[in-house]
Amino acid sequence: MTDTPLDFGDPADLNRLRTEFRTWLAEHPFPERHLDEPVPVFLHRWHRLLHSGGWVGLDVPERYGGRGLTALHQVAVSDELGACGAPGVPRIGYLAHALLEFASEDQRLRMLPRMLAGDEVWCQGFSEPGAGSDLAGMSTFAERRDDHYVVRGQKLWTSYAQYSDLCLLLARTDREGSPHRSITAFALPLDRAGVTVRPLRAANGDDEFCELFLDDVRLEESERVGSEGDGWPLAMTTVSYERNALDTGHLSKYGLLVERLRSTVRERADTLPDGLRSEIGQCQVDYEVLVAHARRRTAERLSGQPAGPESSVDKLLMTRAEQRLYETALKVFPEQLAEDGGELFGEYLYSRAASVYGGTSQIQRNLIAKRVLHLPSSGRP
Amino acid sequence: METEEFVLVRDLLRSFATRFRVGSADDVKPSLGAAAQEALGELGLAELRRSTPPAATVQECALLAEEHGSLPLATSLLGTALLAPELLRLVGVPAAPGRTPTIALARDLRFPAASPSPLVAWDSEGADEALCVLPDGTVTAVGLGPAAPSVDLLRTIRTALPSQHVVGRLDPAGHLRWQAYALIVVASELVGAARSFVAQSVGYARERAQYGRPVGSFQAVQHLLADATVLVEACTSASRYAAWSLDHESPQRALAAARVAKAEVNRSAVEAVYAGMQVFGGIAQTWEHIAHLYLRKVRVGATVLATTADLLTVLAEPEATR
Numbered sequence: 001m002t003d004t005p006l007d008f009g010d011p012a013d014l015n016r017l018r019t020e021f022r023t024w025l026a027e028h029p030f031p032e033r034h035l036d037e038p039v040p041v042f043l044h045r046w047h048r049l050l051h052s053g054g055w056v057g058l059d060v061p062e063r064y065g066g067r068g069l070t071a072l073h074q075v076a077v078s079d080e081l082g083a084c085g086a087p088g089v090p091r092i093g094y095l096a097h098a099l100l101e102f103a104s105e106d107q108r109l110r111m112l113p114r115m116l117a118g119d120e121v122w123c124q125g126f127s128e129p130g131a132g133s134d135l136a137g138m139s140t141f142a143e144r145r146d147d148h149y150v151v152r153g154q155k156l157w158t159s160y161a162q163y164s165d166l167c168l169l170l171a172r173t174d175r176e177g178s179p180h181r182s183i184t185a186f187a188l189p190l191d192r193a194g195v196t197v198r199p200l201r202a203a204n205g206d207d208e209f210c211e212l213f214l215d216d217v218r219l220e221e222s223e224r225v226g227s228e229g230d231g232w233p234l235a236m237t238t239v240s241y242e243r244n245a246l247d248t249g250h251l252s253k254y255g256l257l258v259e260r261l262r263s264t265v266r267e268r269a270d271t272l273p274d275g276l277r278s279e280i281g282q283c284q285v286d287y288e289v290l291v292a293h294a295r296r297r298t299a300e301r302l303s304g305q306p307a308g309p310e311s312s313v314d315k316l317l318m319t320r321a322e323q324r325l326y327e328t329a330l331k332v333f334p335e336q337l338a339e340d341g342g343e344l345f346g347e348y349l350y351s352r353a354a355s356v357y358g359g360t361s362q363i364q365r366n367l368i369a370k371r372v373l374h375l376p377s378s379g380r381p
Numbered sequence: 382m383e384t385e386e387f388v389l390v391r392d393l394l395r396s397f398a399t400r401f402r403v404g405s406a407d408d409v410k411p412s413l414g415a416a417a418q419e420a421l422g423e424l425g426l427a428e429l430r431r432s433t434p435p436a437a438t439v440q441e442c443a444l445l446a447e448e449h450g451s452l453p454l455a456t457s458l459l460g461t462a463l464l465a466p467e468l469l470r471l472v473g474v475p476a477a478p479g480r481t482p483t484i485a486l487a488r489d490l491r492f493p494a495a496s497p498s499p500l501v502a503w504d505s506e507g508a509d510e511a512l513c514v515l516p517d518g519t520v521t522a523v524g525l526g527p528a529a530p531s532v533d534l535l536r537t538i539r540t541a542l543p544s545q546h547v548v549g550r551l552d553p554a555g556h557l558r559w560q561a562y563a564l565i566v567v568a569s570e571l572v573g574a575a576r577s578f579v580a581q582s583v584g585y586a587r588e589r590a591q592y593g594r595p596v597g598s599f600q601a602v603q604h605l606l607a608d609a610t611v612l613v614e615a616c617t618s619a620s621r622y623a624a625w626s627l628d629h630e631s632p633q634r635a636l637a638a639a640r641v642a643k644a645e646v647n648r649s650a651v652e653a654v655y656a657g658m659q660v661f662g663g664i665a666q667t668w669e670h671i672a673h674l675y676l677r678k679v680r681v682g683a684t685v686l687a688t689t690a691d692l693l694t695v696l697a698e699p700e701a702t703r
Contacts, residue, residue, distance in 0.1 A: 004384055004388065004444075005438065005440040005625075006440070006621060008622065011629045011630060262697060262698065263699055265697045265699070277694065277697045278693040278694065278697065280697040281696040281697035282693055284641070284697060285692075285696060289641060289645050292618045292619045292621075292641070293615060293618035293619070295618075295622060296617075296622060310614075313610065313611050313614045317611060320611075365607035366603065366607075368607035368611070369606060369607050373583050373603075373607070375587065375602075375606065376597050378599065
């Protein structure tokens with residue numbers, strides 16, 4: 001990470017964008033979530049509304065349907081959404097970055113505008129029953145036959161696959177080679193023959209997670225993203241961006257809850273125990289540190305540094321902020337525990353997954369030790 | 382400053398630090414401190430914030446403070462070269478010729494309370510008076526008494542004489558700026574200390590063998606150092622962002638960011654040094670080893686200007702900064 005002064009953007013320019021966005025928000029009220037409307041369907045309506053105003057993919061070049069601004073503009077929009085209590089930013093930043101870096105020009109021109117507009121919803125098919133954080137253990141296989149591939153295997157934890165059109169799929173294309181060179185990425189249409197999507201009920205009651213069964217699914221060569229064997233670096237790029245709270249839209253979500261906790265400090269000034277007040281202050285520190293950290297990493301990225309192994313630091317900081325925040329929220333609103341089924345308790349349960357998804361906290365520590373600190377190998381695989 | 386110019390200034394400070402670093406607690410002697418302070422004075426860093434507009438940005442000053450914290454130095458860069466000149470600049474008063482002020486803090490090293498509480502001249506190596514900012518923004522100068530004992534062996538603290546005279550007054554915005562600047566500079570030095578000590582312990586983990594292999598190859602040690610790295614990066618992001626905010630944003634927003642940075646550093650710089658000490662093992666408990674110099678600096682530093690309890694109470698309240 002850099003050690004010379006960082007450029008966090010031109011405040012006047014960013015403030016202009018904020019004002020423009022606030023004006024737009026005032027004219028476009030948030031959609032109401034219908035009774036029994038699944039969260040992803042509701043968020044998808046929100047995504048399309050935001051896109052209609054030009055508020056999706058601010059840092060994506062214009063020829064791919066974005067606005068050609070910088071990632072700092074995207075931060076400002078995320079900030080504003082959090083501050084006004086809006087639903088989160090569409091979580092497509094990390095997928096868009098993977099396509100920007102690895103897809104062919106033809107694919108970028110075809111896929112990115114539709115992804116940004118919400119015309120095509122994407123999910124991510126990386127994990128497998130036998131390989132979660134350990135991508136090298138992947139066994140889904142794409143067999144090459146002349147001009148196409150035939151894929152067999154099973155994926156797990158593909159979030160909201162039942163509401164998605166396309167899956168960024170990883171499969172092996174070589175049974176022998178090292179995983180770093182034998183995994184290939186594909187854009188798999190989920191309505192393709194041989195694809196079965198089965199939702200799993202999660203601990204919080206949601207049906208976010210899905211299993212994906214792939215039985216002799218035909219994929220065209222043109223549906224391959226990058227070259228054969230590019231799957232590993234593509235996955236590393238994707239998860240690097242996924243580990244920055246900014247790219248996943250988590251910052252605005254946390255900001256909203258922190259503000260809610262802080263307003264109870266004022267409302268319940270006489271009855272709130274001092275210990276809990278400090279804990280809320282600590283949540284505010286964690287959140288603001290995360291914002292500062294996301295901005296610093298964004299500034300570094302703009303100065304030309306890729307989101308490298310340091311993104312494991314981002315993920316651990318995000319996990320720290322999220323888990324403490326929801327832990328504290330349950331103390332501030334204990335009725336959520338007594339009544340059960342509250343939305344907050346569901347989110348609290350999900351916060352426990354923060355140290356598992358996208359590579360467990362233990363994996364992140366291994367990555368920091370090996371790839372950031374260059375500590376000696378333990379001599380075991 | 383242009384980036385190239387800043388890199389030059391920082392490299393000057395870096396080679397100064399390598400030359401005058403304290404090898405162990407036994408090196409901390411008044412004669413050596415005075416010589417090092419004189420050499421530091423010759424670098425001319427006190428000029429960086431004296432003019433309006435200043436020659437160096439807050440971001441650049443914060444990075445110099447990080448640099449000063451990274452090796453054990455018994456010099457007073459923060460008090461005499463960064464903090465006191467900025468305070469005089471904000472008050473609009475030129476430095477008295479031939480005088481080297483530092484800043485005065487309450488006896489518990491927090492921001493001074495209403496007068497007349499007992500004061501100390503903090504970071505007073507080479508200083509001959511101390512400037513005190515009262516809660517209403519009044520700035521006074523106090524004379525220096527004898528040296529006071531300090532847990533932070535690298536930092537000279539002297540008692541302040543009871544009589545003081547008014548130097549000037551900070552306007553409300555200037556007062557916010559002053560608090561933010563002081564918090565940022567102090568936090569940044571601690572960031573530098575934590576970062577450097579963790580890096581030194583990583584180096585040690587690569588070399589030190591136990592059970593026939595380097596201790597850094599054990600996953601338990603790797604995870605300890607990975608966690609320390611996360612803490613150091615969190616401190617770095619928070620303090621550098623706060624410094625940027627003071628250069629570019631309103632003083633209210635900058636002060637909020639500075640409080641966040643100090644709160645993060647208070648907690649995490651200490652934790653990171655604990656992790657480093659654990660890696661160094663028993664040797665870190667000896668008087669000769671530099672570990673306790675770092676621990677003393679960050680542990681005392683966590684109470685300087687504002688404690689975690691002070692900051693969390695304020696930060697828990699919503700403010701109108703957006």
